[in-house]
Amino acid sequence: AQSVSQHNHHVILSEAASLELGCNYSYGGTVNLFWYVQYPGQHLQLLLKYFSGDPLVKGIKGFEAEFIKSKFSFNLRKPSVQWSDTAEYFCAVSPWISSGSARQLTFGSGTQLTVLP
């Protein structure tokens, strides 16, 4: 079974600072990788996803992530954060399948990002 580790539980930054949130996964096969964001009191929204191809993935709101297969990592980055980026960020992984329906999405424990104005 797959698992996901997010080592940063709470990150506090000032506006305009750069952000990098770590994500490592464990799985013996090919995976699909995701980053979701959850604003206070809201549901999870997809930031970006990686399925194949270019390991540098660009998502919404200026976020990007890089898949490094040799390190089993999928770190999230943003060059300059804003106060409105304050939220909880979840990394997730699902096994890749060539055909058929989806498989379960396994989440990390989340990283709470607080951006100070």
Add this chain to the structure above:
Amino acid sequence: DAGVIQSPRHEVTEMGQEVTLRCKPISGHNSLFWYRQTMMRGLELLIYFNNNVPIDDSGMPEDRFSAKMPNASFSTLKIQPSEPRDSAVYFCASSAYDQSYGYTFGSGTRLTVV
């Protein structure tokens, strides 16, 4: 596209009562997932369906929990009898046959059992 629709948004019930949570997936999506979110345990997968068939229910906490998907446009998660430790936010998500579209989550049901 209305997205994944869950009801109710909030539910407060007394211990021992039956609770039913509802989910309408996005039209055309053939996979549906139920997750539970708590501060202590984070996001846990409870059960998921492919083409209305339960595939993996190993995350269902105990026999008090049951889930059904009678058709492609509706699913329920039932807790009977409910207990205070069931208090959590329950999310439903759906995914298309082509996983590249990702998984779309509903707004969740916040359940409080007193």
